[in-house]
Amino acid sequence: MAYCLKLQPPLGHHFKAVSINSKKSKQIFKFKIRSCAVEPENVHKLVVEVKEKLEKEHNTLPVGKNGRDDEEMIFWFLKDRNFSIEDAVSKLNKAIRWRHEVGVSELSEESVKSVAETGKAYVHDFLDIYGRPVLIVEASKHFPGKHERDEDEKLSAFLIEKALSKLPAGKQEILGIIDLRGFRTKNIDIRFLTFAVDAFYCYYPRRLGQVLLVEAPFVFKPVWQLVKPLLKSSPSLVRFCSVETIREEYFAEDTIPASFGG
Template sequence: MEMETEKSQQLAVSQLRKSVEKLGGSTEKYEDPTMMRFLIARSMDTDKAAKMFVQWQKWRTTFVPLGFIPDSEVPDELEAKKIYLQGLFKKGFPVMIVKASKHFPSKDQLQFKKFVVHLLDKTIASSFNGTEVGNEKLVAILDLKDITYKNVDARGLITGFQFLQAYYPERLAKLYIVHMPGFFVRVWNMVSYFLEKATLEKVVIVTNEEQRREFIRDIGEEALPEQYGGQAKLVPMQDVVLTPLAQTMELPQQLIFE
């Protein structure tokens, strides 16, 4: 059965590459795991996956012309120190923590969108082992502790999810939402309207002690900060320095995070 599945996947990837080329795109630099993410995101429909892939390529070229978003382009967002990048959790995925109480709706939407790309690219790149495979994922924790109405940013949340769904297919392994206050339930219900079913299925809202224990077990105490029941220290994302890589497929890491 495994061999049959592998053969069918190889066939689907081959068909996807041909479909991408017909649409004017190129898959030369991308290995099969990258192509499979787009196929999975579009339920193995090669035509829909090809369209998504080509749109993604055009977007990267226009929105991320350098291949990365440098710190200098998102200074206001970085200054808030609201994103933390921890080590790898049990399955080898990096853990990203968002402290919502340190976030305020941005007056500069372009900078905010660039920041979304910056944090997703850097989080994913932190799991590379020598080079990018193409199927790396991330785990996110959205911490709503101590938030007030001034921190609520439905538009920002929707933008983040839309970027994930359109430009980072199958990169999200799981999103844990912790310390959700009662008033935020309505906000979340509105945001959820914009989420694809596959994305919603990866969201876990931690509301009771049993779920909290499972949350700690899933991520592992080594990667989880003390504030959440683990043993690690919180590490602001800008303090994480990644080793430059000689070769990658999606991100020119030799230019990033040096």
């Protein structure tokens, strides 16, 4: 199995290019990395060390896909933590527990149907012009308390996984679009917004390439002031923009989401 991980930063950002070649043989992954502080021959050793540390210190964690021996996930978290074993283990412990509690591997269209039918969040059928899958949220359709918290979390996990499954070869990031047209105080849900930030920082690190906040009304300003500090070093990923910006800068004429069509 071959992988090519090439980060494409948002506008105004500059990352080092990372080239990875991964071959799976008897559950062993070999990684080839260029322009990285860690020598290529040491990467798989680090992955193994993280696996062993997770088994020793957190042996109650599940195994298999999304588990403590998932080498692809371990590698991703190592990269996110600049190849620090201790930091990766700490973050993986939290992420694996959450994925197990939510049942990420078992989620399906049917299991999230009741929440998905609200239309408040979905994955767009087309990629943006940068080749990124697109996750769209219509904030005016979210009402705190209408569904249980775990139902909203499961829908979020299902849609993130669905978006990631649409990644073209060589792409690792998705685009998030939050449509704030019609947003009112009754739609404000700080607890869920806090979860959403955690989801992309703790459970799916470096998977969100950019977030577009579309037509933000005045009532959203205090919400942004509360959420912004939670973004830590990532507020630059957020861009406030108009519907016209969505149409003109992110999609081809025949791939514009219907809700933003002319």
